[in-house]
Amino acid sequence: MRGVSIVEVAPRDGFQAVGPFIPTAEKIGIVRALHAAGLRRMEVTSFVGRAVPQLADAPQVLAAALELPGLDAQVLTPSRKHAERALAAGARHVAFFLSASAPHNLNNVRRTPAESVRDYAEIAAMLPAGVKLRLNIATAFDCPFAGAVAPGVVLDLLDALLALEGNAEVALCDTTGRAAPGRVAALFRAAMARFPRVPGWAFHGHDTYGMGAANAFAAWSEGVGVIDAAAAGLGGCPFAPGATGNAATEDMVWMFEGMDVATGVDLPRLLEAGRAVAALPGAQTGGRVREALRAAATAA
């Protein structure tokens, strides 16, 4: 049976949601612990500078990640300027993102989707040979401002993007966690049929409404081989105080290994790394497997 590749996003998507600054050495320690647990893809940081003070140490964190054997360390780059900084710091994998929903894109990166399409083309054009590109479509199912996003909007946006540069892994992101698994499956099915030359598909989900595992399973069942998740479910949603954030890596590893789908991750070591993540001051955590295994161990 084919395996699954989990992209650990706690060091970027997760840390970004944490208020108190996490000392750089602690960030690097967590990146190393996650790598030691077997994770070989990680979104390690973003060069967004003053916009997100938590990630001001992007060059140091990236440098440490690039030393880890076999780690594919991706860097989130919302514009050309950020991509330049990332490349100058040695990034070998950049992840561009834009939102399918116009109000979310304006709010998030202060650009219309059409402007972001041009940014994507610029970034793609400036990448040296061998640097990998990922294309994240945020709010691909649902927008915090506009509600449900029609599949046609996403497919048309991909038409425009992939005509400019088709050699990128494409991630469809359930930014709000409000997608249901049937919709996740249907959008991937439609997108894969329309864009058969995309080299790889990924799913990024949130567990706010308890659909993290169901949506990842639905995506995987359609042939998606790359699933984003954050250790300890680290994250948070600014539009829903108290709601949890990213799908938990522990839950994803538990689910896929329980289906005999290899993840390459050692669950006990991941649980250890997840405990360090959950212990960060200001951490909003989620997922069920950490607690369930702790309770089972207590009862035994």
Added chain:
Amino acid sequence: MRGVSIVEVAPRDGFQAVGPFIPTAEKIGIVRALHAAGLRRMEVTSFVGRAVPQLADAPQVLAAALELPGLDAQVLTPSRKHAERALAAGARHVAFFLSASAPHNLNNVRRTPAESVRDYAEIAAMLPAGVKLRLNIATAFDCPFAGAVAPGVVLDLLDALLALEGNAEVALCDTTGRAAPGRVAALFRAAMARFPRVPGWAFHGHDTYGMGAANAFAAWSEGVGVIDAAAAGLGGCPFAPGATGNAATEDMVWMFEGMDVATGVDLPRLLEAGRAVAALPGAQTGGRVREALRAAATAA
């Protein structure tokens, strides 16, 4: 698109896990509120007498449920003696259960699986015309004592049971919550292929490891039309203190309606009933949708 029928099990599976006695009038009030939310199938009680003092008021609760228009009220009956009491009290739908795993069956009903097969035949033989029968296979995927249960064990057990009485809805139950969705899908696929004359299939899942929604989606995707769930995720697992119990009805309704699969349930009214369930002293609750919608309403 075909709909889904949700069997609300909080009044039996959920209440049974609550320590302090819930006054009979309060139980009946919750059954009525769940019915008012649109739920038309409910496991309302069990005639287990002194073994479970929480359900000592089974005759009164069943009588109240039988008055609700359009409600298919099922009663859990682990043996002939219990079925006699249920029928005497007017039950029109009895649900037998046994465990696929021998140690769990011995622990739970003090019988070997072979003895339970005979009990099933006895109960089936004594049912008056028009009384419906459900067959629950507990630990169909995993046993708290013996670990993973091989699919062949379940299929062989169904061979024996269905040869004696084939006119029953069959529920495969993930008692521990440790099944992964790929295994749930695979077992239903195998069982449906081997027993094509079974009139209906159901799935009963727990959310202890965060797989409640994923497993229900997997079952539904294979053609399962009946899904068990408990309002507010009421339940609990005696083998994992602090772990949550049944899949939450709110999460199931949210998921299926989000896929345009009709449930017949009014979510705002269900949330109201779920709040009453969650407020029961000693209630162990679960699920994500209740909290996420509350947080979203607070933020708006």
